Amino acid sequence: MCGGSKVEDIEEEDGKDEKxxxxxxxxxxxxxxxxxxxxxxxxTDIICCLxxxxxxxxxxxxxxxxxxxxxxxxxxxxTDSSGNVCGLDSKAGKPxxxxxxxxxxxxxxxxxxxxxxxTPQVCVSSCTTDYWVYLEAIATTSTSGLLCKDSIDTTSVxxxxxxxxxxxxxxxxxxxxxxxxxxxCVPSFFLEITNYASNLQTSGSYNLxxxxxGSVTANEMTDASYYLAKFYTATQYIEMVFKDIVASWWxxxxxxxxAMVACFIWIILLRWIAGVMVWISVVLVFGLLGFACYYSxxxxxxxKNQNSTATYGVxxxxxxxxxxxxxxxxxxxxxxxxxxxxxxxxxxxxxxxxFLLIFIFLVKRIxxxxxxxxxxxxxxxxMIFTLIWPIFPFILQVCVVGYFGVSVAYIASMGxxxxxxxxxxxxxxxxxxxxxxxxxxxxxxxxxxxCDFVKYGGTEYIIPMQVFMLFMFLWLxxxxxxxxxxxxxGSFASYYxxxxxxxxxPHFPITGSIWRALRYHTGxxxxxxxILAIIQFIxxxxxxxxxxxxxxxxxxxxxxxxxxxCCFWCLEKCVKFLNRNAxxxxxxxxxxxxxxxxxxxxxxxRNVVRxxxxxxxxxxxxxxxxxxxxxxxxxxxxxxxxxxxxxxSGYVPTLNFYITPIVIVIIxxxxxxxxxxxxxxxxxxxxxxCFLEDLEMHDGSAEKPYFMSKGLMKIIGKKNKFEDPExxxxxxxxxxxxxxxxxxxxxIDILFYQKFT
Numbered sequence: 001m002c003g004g005s006k007v008e009d010i011e012e013e014d015g016k017d018e019k020x021x022x023x024x025x026x027x028x029x030x031x032x033x034x035x036x037x038x039x040x041x042x043x044t045d046i047i048c049c050l051x052x053x054x055x056x057x058x059x060x061x062x063x064x065x066x067x068x069x070x071x072x073x074x075x076x077x078x079t080d081s082s083g084n085v086c087g088l089d090s091k092a093g094k095p096x097x098x099x100x101x102x103x104x105x106x107x108x109x110x111x112x113x114x115x116x117x118x119t120p121q122v123c124v125s126s127c128t129t130d131y132w133v134y135l136e137a138i139a140t141t142s143t144s145g146l147l148c149k150d151s152i153d154t155t156s157v158x159x160x161x162x163x164x165x166x167x168x169x170x171x172x173x174x175x176x177x178x179x180x181x182x183x184x185c186v187p188s189f190f191l192e193i194t195n196y197a198s199n200l201q202t203s204g205s206y207n208l209x210x211x212x213x214g215s216v217t218a219n220e221m222t223d224a225s226y227y228l229a230k231f232y233t234a235t236q237y238i239e240m241v242f243k244d245i246v247a248s249w250w251x252x253x254x255x256x257x258x259a260m261v262a263c264f265i266w267i268i269l270l271r272w273i274a275g276v277m278v279w280i281s282v283v284l285v286f287g288l289l290g291f292a293c294y295y296s297x298x299x300x301x302x303x304k305n306q307n308s309t310a311t312y313g314v315x316x317x318x319x320x321x322x323x324x325x326x327x328x329x330x331x332x333x334x335x336x337x338x339x340x341x342x343x344x345x346x347x348x349x350x351x352x353x354x355f356l357l358i359f360i361f362l363v364k365r366i367x368x369x370x371x372x373x374x375x376x377x378x379x380x381x382x383m384i385f386t387l388i389w390p391i392f393p394f395i396l397q398v399c400v401v402g403y404f405g406v407s408v409a410y411i412a413s414m415g416x417x418x419x420x421x422x423x424x425x426x427x428x429x430x431x432x433x434x435x436x437x438x439x440x441x442x443x444x445x446x447x448x449x450x451c452d453f454v455k456y457g458g459t460e461y462i463i464p465m466q467v468f469m470l471f472m473f474l475w476l477x478x479x480x481x482x483x484x485x486x487x488x489x490g491s492f493a494s495y496y497x498x499x500x501x502x503x504x505x506p507h508f509p510i511t512g513s514i515w516r517a518l519r520y521h522t523g524x525x526x527x528x529x530x531i532l533a534i535i536q537f538i539x540x541x542x543x544x545x546x547x548x549x550x551x552x553x554x555x556x557x558x559x560x561x562x563x564x565x566c567c568f569w570c571l572e573k574c575v576k577f578l579n580r581n582a583x584x585x586x587x588x589x590x591x592x593x594x595x596x597x598x599x600x601x602x603x604x605x606r607n608v609v610r611x612x613x614x615x616x617x618x619x620x621x622x623x624x625x626x627x628x629x630x631x632x633x634x635x636x637x638x639x640x641x642x643x644x645x646x647x648x649s650g651y652v653p654t655l656n657f658y659i660t661p662i663v664i665v666i667i668x669x670x671x672x673x674x675x676x677x678x679x680x681x682x683x684x685x686x687x688x689x690c691f692l693e694d695l696e697m698h699d700g701s702a703e704k705p706y707f708m709s710k711g712l713m714k715i716i717g718k719k720n721k722f723e724d725p726e727x728x729x730x731x732x733x734x735x736x737x738x739x740x741x742x743x744x745x746x747x748i749d750i751l752f753y754q755k756f757t
Contacts, residue, residue, distance in 0.1 A: 027606070027696040028599075030704055034697070036497030037490050041516070041590030045523030048593075052479075052526035059472045062465050063403075066410030074413045078121075078183045082150065086123035086183060094123035098147060098185045100172040101210055120169050122149055127178035127185035134166050134173050136206040147172040166211045173211040240656040247653040248661040251640070252668070259633050259669040263676040264387060266625055270680075271377035274621055275370045281620070282359065289355065293348040362613055367715045369614040372691065373621055375709055376683035379495040382502045385510050386491055386683070390675045393484035400480060404473045411465050474536045478529035485580055485682055486525060487513045490587035492686040496694075497588075497707055513587065524586050524593040528579040535572045542568065580682075584689050600689065607692050618684050626673040630666060637665040 043049070078086045078097035087095035104119040124147075132145045138159055146154045146162070148171040157165065165171040178185035202208070208216035245252070359366075380386055490513030498504035506512055517525065542565045549558045578597055581604065585596035604611045641658045655661070691708055695716075698704040705720045706713060713719055 028603075028693055030697045032703075034497075035499075037493050037513075037516070037588050038590045041520050043520050043523065044586065044590065044592040045521075045527045047523070048527040048530065049523030052475075052523070052530070055472060055475070059469065059476075062411060062469055063407040065465075066407055066414060070410035070413040072406075072409040072413050075409060076183075078123075080123045080150075081120045084123060084150075091123040094125045096124050096127050096180050096183060096185050097121055098124045098127065098172075098175070098178070100147070100169065101174075102187065103210065103216065120149060120172075122147065124185070127180050128175045129177055131177065131202040131208060132175050133202055133206050133208045134162050134171070135209055136202050138162055139206070147175055169211070174208040174216060176208070176216075241660050244655045244657055244660040245664070247655060248641070251653070252661060252664055255633060255637055255665045256668055256672065258636070259629065259665075259672045260676070262629050262633060263673055266629055267377055267380055267387070267676065267680060269377075270621070270625070271374045271381070274373045274377070277621060277624060278366065278370055278617065281624075285355065286352070286359075289348055289352040293352050362609070364715070365610050365613040366617060368610060368712070369617040371709075371711045371715050372614060372684055372687055373618060374711065375687055376492075376680055378501075378709075379492055379683050379687065380679065382505055383491055383495060383509055386488060386679050387676060389488060389491075389510055390484065390679055393480055394675065396480045396483075397477060400473065400476050404469060404476075408466060408469055411462060411469065414462055470540070471533060471537050474533040475526075475529055478532045478536075479525055482525045482529045482579065482583060483517060486517045486521065486583040486587050488679060488682040489513075489584040489686045490516055492683045493584070493588045493690055496687050496690040499705070499707055501709070516587070516590075520590060521586055524596070525583075527593040528582060528597075532572065532575055532579060535568055535575060539565065539568045539572065580685060581689060584686050587686075588690070588693075603689060603692055603696075610692075611688070614684065614688055618681060622677045622680060626670065626677060629673045630669045633669045634662065634666040637662050 073088060074085055077088060077095070080086060080091070080097060084091045086097050098121065099117060100120040100122075102117075102119070104117060128147070132147075137143065137145065141159045143154065143157050143159055143162070146152075146157060148154055148157075148165065152165065152170050162171065166173045176187050178187055180186075210216060487510065491509040494506050494509045494512070495501065498506075542561055546558070546561050546565065549561060552558060578601060581600035582593055582597035585591060585600045586593065589596070589599075591599070641655070641661055691712065694707050695718075698706050700706050700713075700718055700720045702721075706718060708718075
């Protein structure tokens with residue numbers, strides 16, 4: 001099916017008329033000095049390289065400012081109303097934060113995260129483990145158990161002073177059993193209370209009461225600590241999952257190694273099974289569509305005949321009493337099935353015809369795509385270190401993420417402490433509560449009493465610095481991805497343009513490609529990644545606007561924002577595709593980014609059908625490959641951790657949830673397959689562009705021989721004529737036949753052709 005065809009037919013198919021050449025650019029001209037990726041090249045996009053270095057310097061300045069002035073512990077550890085960080089400095093022995101009235105946090109809901117919880121907060125050495133209310137302390141004339149601010153000396157407080165201390169928010173009116181969660185004391189009674197409508201009581205049967213006299217019920221307290229309570233419940237399962245990971249960590253590494261070996265073996269096998277996978281899939285698709293079409297039409301005619309033979313009362317029919325027919329179960333049943341089968345029959349028949357026509361017209365291009373996939377497998381087999389290369393960009397990306405995560409944490413903690421007047425009240429819009437609070441400057445007498453700490457922030461330049469760091473994260477992350485792609489492109493281009501494979505393949509293709517990319521094309525990498533970073537940054541801004549407008553009544557603005565989100569999503573996909581192909585041209589010819597992007601765009605435009613078929617077919621083959629590898633390793637891990645492999649049953653650890661390592665193995669295997677097959681995708685794309693360039697620059701003569709494999713030449717009906725004596729004789733006879741007679745000039749032409757071609 002993928003055999004050769006007449007040379008004349010292929011040349012006519014590949015030939016373009018003059019108008020199309022103008023519209024899609026001029027084909028690349030033959031260069032006798034071109035023998036693969038150029039060694040002698042110059043630096044490209046120097047201005048963008050300098051701009052990139054300048055922005056990197058700005059990023060370093062922001063990080064240094066954050067490291068010198070920030071303290072991320074202020075974001076991790078809780079802070080009390082006086083601005084003291086619990087667990088640090090003067091509060092080193094008090095790592096937990098207690099709320100005087102946690103019910104006030106419930107009124108604020110999610111707004112408490114931004115505006116702060118409107119109740120005094122103090123650092124304590126341990127969370128409370130019982131119920132306490134100030135009314136009981138007054139009744140029993142006991143001052144034990146008081147929870148007060150640091151300015152109050154509880155040892156010298158008289159029981160007669162408790163009421164005034166509570167009313168002035170110097171001491172808590174009540175507290176309940178608490179559990180420490182991320183440094184905060186959260187009510188833990190929800191683990192033992194069954195009647196949530198009842199009032200909470202102390203051991204002395206005193207109802208818990210707020211400073212304003214309101215009762216405290218379990219239901220209100222649950223609302224106040226809902227999300228943290230959920231987190232507390234989940235921590236039990238998280239702890240068990242963590243123990244399972246610790247118990248099986250070495251087996252997880254073993255299965256990761258198995259996944260890498262499976263990917264490697266599968267890539268090698270693709271040179272033989274890629275075509276089988278594609279053709280079997282095509283046959284199955286046509287078989288399923290054909291069967292669906294046959295079955296739908298058979299059911300259609302069967303129901304049609306049954307419906308036509310149904311008999312009804314004559315009087316009802318002439319009376320056009322439609323309710324009568326709708327009440328008949330058989331009629332309604334037949335009508336629904338009749339409609340469904342008719343639609344199904346038409347749809348499947350339409351799809352069958354469409355796919356059949358597509359297959360007929362694209363079968364040759366499918367064959368080319370399959371051969372390129374096989375060729376990519378051969379290239380990876382000859383340059384095995386290309387499979388290891390993705391590890392290095394991945395490590396660089398992890399370093400980038402870690403660096404920016406730490407830098408942003410330090411920068412965010414540079415802000416000054418913000419204090420608000422605690423005498424203001426909350427207001428509501430009928431749904432949510434909001435604080436009517438004003439800032440205040442605390443002094444020795446108002447700190448922690450009239451002025452409470454709420455959060456860190458307020459520094460004017462923190463937000464611009466964080467926005468700049470976000471943009472630099474996008475730029476640097478895309479730069480690392482682009483660097484990895486260009487290195488692979490240069491390596492696989494070295495393979496394609498080696499005339500005798502593997503003899504002419506460079507000894508260190510990866511090393512040479514790394515040197516060329518960093519030495520000459522840092523500016524081009526920065527240029528392409530800058531364009532992508534700008535688009536991604538705009539998308540983040542649009543997401544922010546969409547979030548802000550989700551409750552807005554301005555539907556026009558929301559509509560335009562969603563349209564812009566869709567447009568920039570499509571633009572990002574297109575730019576990623578164009579960048580990847582531009583990096584291939586840069587890696588081969590050493591051009592600047594704009595020239596390379598233009599050449600790649602027009603080259604693909606001149607071969608747009610081949611490009612689409614190859615792209616989708618490659619995605620399909622690699623999707624099946626990822627599915628097979630992930631499913632195979634996942635099933636193996638399932639039987640292993642279930643202990644169903646008797647020979648290895650002694651190596652199965654005791655687990656709380658045997659599904660935990662299985663899920664981790666499946667996710668890890670999928671990530672490994674993505675890393676391995678990303679190399680394969682880059683190999684196919686590089687070989688495809690080189691193949692198109694080869695077709696445009698060469699004609700198979702001794703002067704312009706093809707560099708493509710014999711399999712590709714066979715599919716498209718091309719040959720290197722100087723390697724085929726039979727073809728030379730045939731061409732000589734054709735010249736003789738066209739001339740009609742032999743003269744001296746004919747003989748010279750024939751001899752010249754046989755000698756040099």
